[in-house]
Amino acid sequence: MFLGHALFAFAVAALVAQRRGWTARGALTVGAVAGAFAALPDVDVAYALVGLAEWQVADGALGASTAFWDASRAVHRSVTHSVVVGAVAAPAFGLLAVRRSDRARAARASGGLLLTGLVALALVADGTLAAFVTALFAVGGALVVGTAVRLTPLSPATIFLAALWGLWSHPWGDLVTGSPPDWAFPFESPLFASRVVLHSDPTVHLLAAFAIELAAVWLAAVAVCRLTDRSLAAAVNRRAAVGATYGVAALAVTPPTLELSYHFVFSILGVGLLCGAVRTVPSPTLGLPSRTPSATVLLETGLTALAAVTIALATYAAVYLLAVTPT
Known part of the structure; x- marks a missing residue:
């Protein structure tokens, strides 16, 4: 779900900005900043690298991924996914974005103190590991702010709102995969104490969760095409x-679940990448000359791959429901 978090936040922020009269460039910029902040909470998976340190080559590639995710469970979706932490971190990031002025130094110092306070809170509430990932979270957010300040004209208030939207939108995408986030850290919260089950069949649940991820990617694609005045349909090549041929996989491989999904995810994404990347002739759908601009090529490649994955998912689901599931 890492990609979905960022793209969903990007799309909503960009489309809302456009609706409020922003230029296309400005809307895309604020969307990109919001997307970066939406990805930030998952910096806590950095701790999972300790799992790779314990992995043995003899365990195979699947053993490496298992070791990685097993280690991540120690801290993933805890402090960095809290809306309480986000409510403090967002204004802190906004303060760090204050540019040259009489109060800039004081503002940035205040932002730094707020972030330091979050690290101290995590240390007291949940120990050294929580403080470590909170420090990574703070440093990562500061890097996002620094990049936004250098490369964009966004105001501190806008960066604050982009950070707040990104951080608060993130936990919702985790409701259907794995364990639910620690919404109110450091406080207890009964909200969504367990995963939201989309279907009693674990494979159908996984397929539905994957469809939600694809929907977020499609929303981002719609936003990009709308803001750059391009036709989404024209950018999708018929290849x-x-x-659709991926549907036969439902008859040939072990049905995937959240606990064992690598073979499904890697193979379906591989089909999409092949469909998007293989180009034998210039695309006739765009009506462009042979010297196609690189941005257009990338857009067609990405949207064709996305369409291929979507078609593959639909056919796989249809075959699974009609031919594999018990009647």
């Missing part, structure tokens, strides 16, 4: 239809 995406090859994704």
Whole structure:
């Protein structure tokens, strides 16, 4: 879900900005900043690298991924996913974005103190590991702010709102995969104490969760095409239809679940990448000359791959429901 968090926040922020009269460039910029902040809470998976340190080559590639995710459970979706922490961190990041002025130094110092306070709170409430990932969270957010300040004209208030939206939108995407986030850290919260189950069949649940991820990516694609005045339909090459052949995988491989999904995820994404990347002739759908601009090529490649994955998912789900599930 890492990609979905960022793209969903990007799309909503960009489309809202456009609705409020922003230029296309400005809307895309604030969307990109919001997307970066939406990805920030998952910096806590950095601790999972300790799992890779304990992995043995003899365990195979699957053993490496298992070791990584097993280690991540020690702290993933805890302090950095809290809306309480986000409510403090967002204004702190906004203060760090204050540019040259009489009060800039004081503002940035205040932002730094707020972030330091969050690290101290995590240390007291949940120990050294929580403080470590909170420090990574603070440093990562400061890097996002520094990049936004250098490369964009966004005001501190806008960066604050982008940070707040990104941080608060993130936990919702985790409700259907793995354990639910620690919404109110450091306080107890009965809200969504367990995973939201989309279907009693674990494979159908995984397929539905994957569809939600794809929907977030499609929303981002719609936002990009709308803001750059491009046709989404024209950018999708008909070779995406090859994704329909993936339906036979439902008859040939072990049905995937959240606990064992690597073979499904890697294979379906591989189909999409092949459909998007393989180009034998210039695309006739765009009506462009042979010297196609690189941005257009990238857009067609990405949207064709996305369409292929979507078609592959639909056909896989249809075959699974009709031919594999018990009647």
